[in-house]
């Protein structure tokens with residue numbers, strides 16, 4: 001069988017196909033459906049310092065070729081994660097990347113310090129691009145100076161490989177990418193969701209859902225931005241945004257991504273990543 005293995009700035013992966021944050025829970029939920037040990041890496045839903053209830057419903061709307069979400073960073077906090085989810089990841093061969101999000105720079109630092117001590121954690125994805133919270137999140141990732149500030153302080157708090165997750169909701173993504181790399185990001189992941197809105201009717205009541213758009217609708221935006229960033233930085237790029245199958249995956253590699261992440265497609269077919277891996281193996285060559 002063809003060897004698809006690679007090392008992304010110290011993260012050893014069997015293949016370049018990962019599952020994206022927020023679309024794969026804490027992996028265990030998918031164990032009956034997916035061979036978790038086949039995946040290149042697993043990225044968790046964003047973890048915050050304290051538990052968060054997330055935004056009130058409605059939180060999701062399916063639109064043409066995509067999905068709008070406004071989850072609002074719902075999670076049980078880092079302590080709960082360490083005690084209740086991390087033990088399961090220790091039973092897997094697949095590297096675990098933890099996505100972290102803070103309202104302040106200090107919160108990112110504290111999260112990095114706590115997770116740095118956990119041997120099962122192989123990398124941190126710094127979420128500076130959540131579109132659905134009033135404090136923190138995307139606020140950092142739309143400004144090159146704030147991007148540098150967050151990445152810089154997290155860099156000092158951990159020796160783990162750092163992945164900066166970039167937002168597409170900017171006029172020019174290149175200065176943000178450069179800033180993240182100069183401040184110490186080893187890898188860039190892109191793109192997070194695109195700011196959008198849709199009218200949703202629930203029990204006869206109309207709501208205006210504002211959130212982040214993902215899925216095939218945003219693939220051309222992701223590809224354009226990866227091409228732009230590839231021109232100005234040398235670090236590996238994890239490409240994501242609407243990858244549904246092997247043809248999409250190949251387009252991302254061609255645009256300059258070293259690895260890819262499957263997100264929204266997991267809601268359609270949780271086996272998407274596994275299928276793409278098998279097809280890359282059949283093609284007989286690493287991308």
Ligand code: RRO
Nearest residue numbers: 070071072073130132193212
């Ligand atoms: O939780 C969310 O609402 C969310 C997050 Br943290 C993110 O990074 N991207 C997104 O589309 N939703």
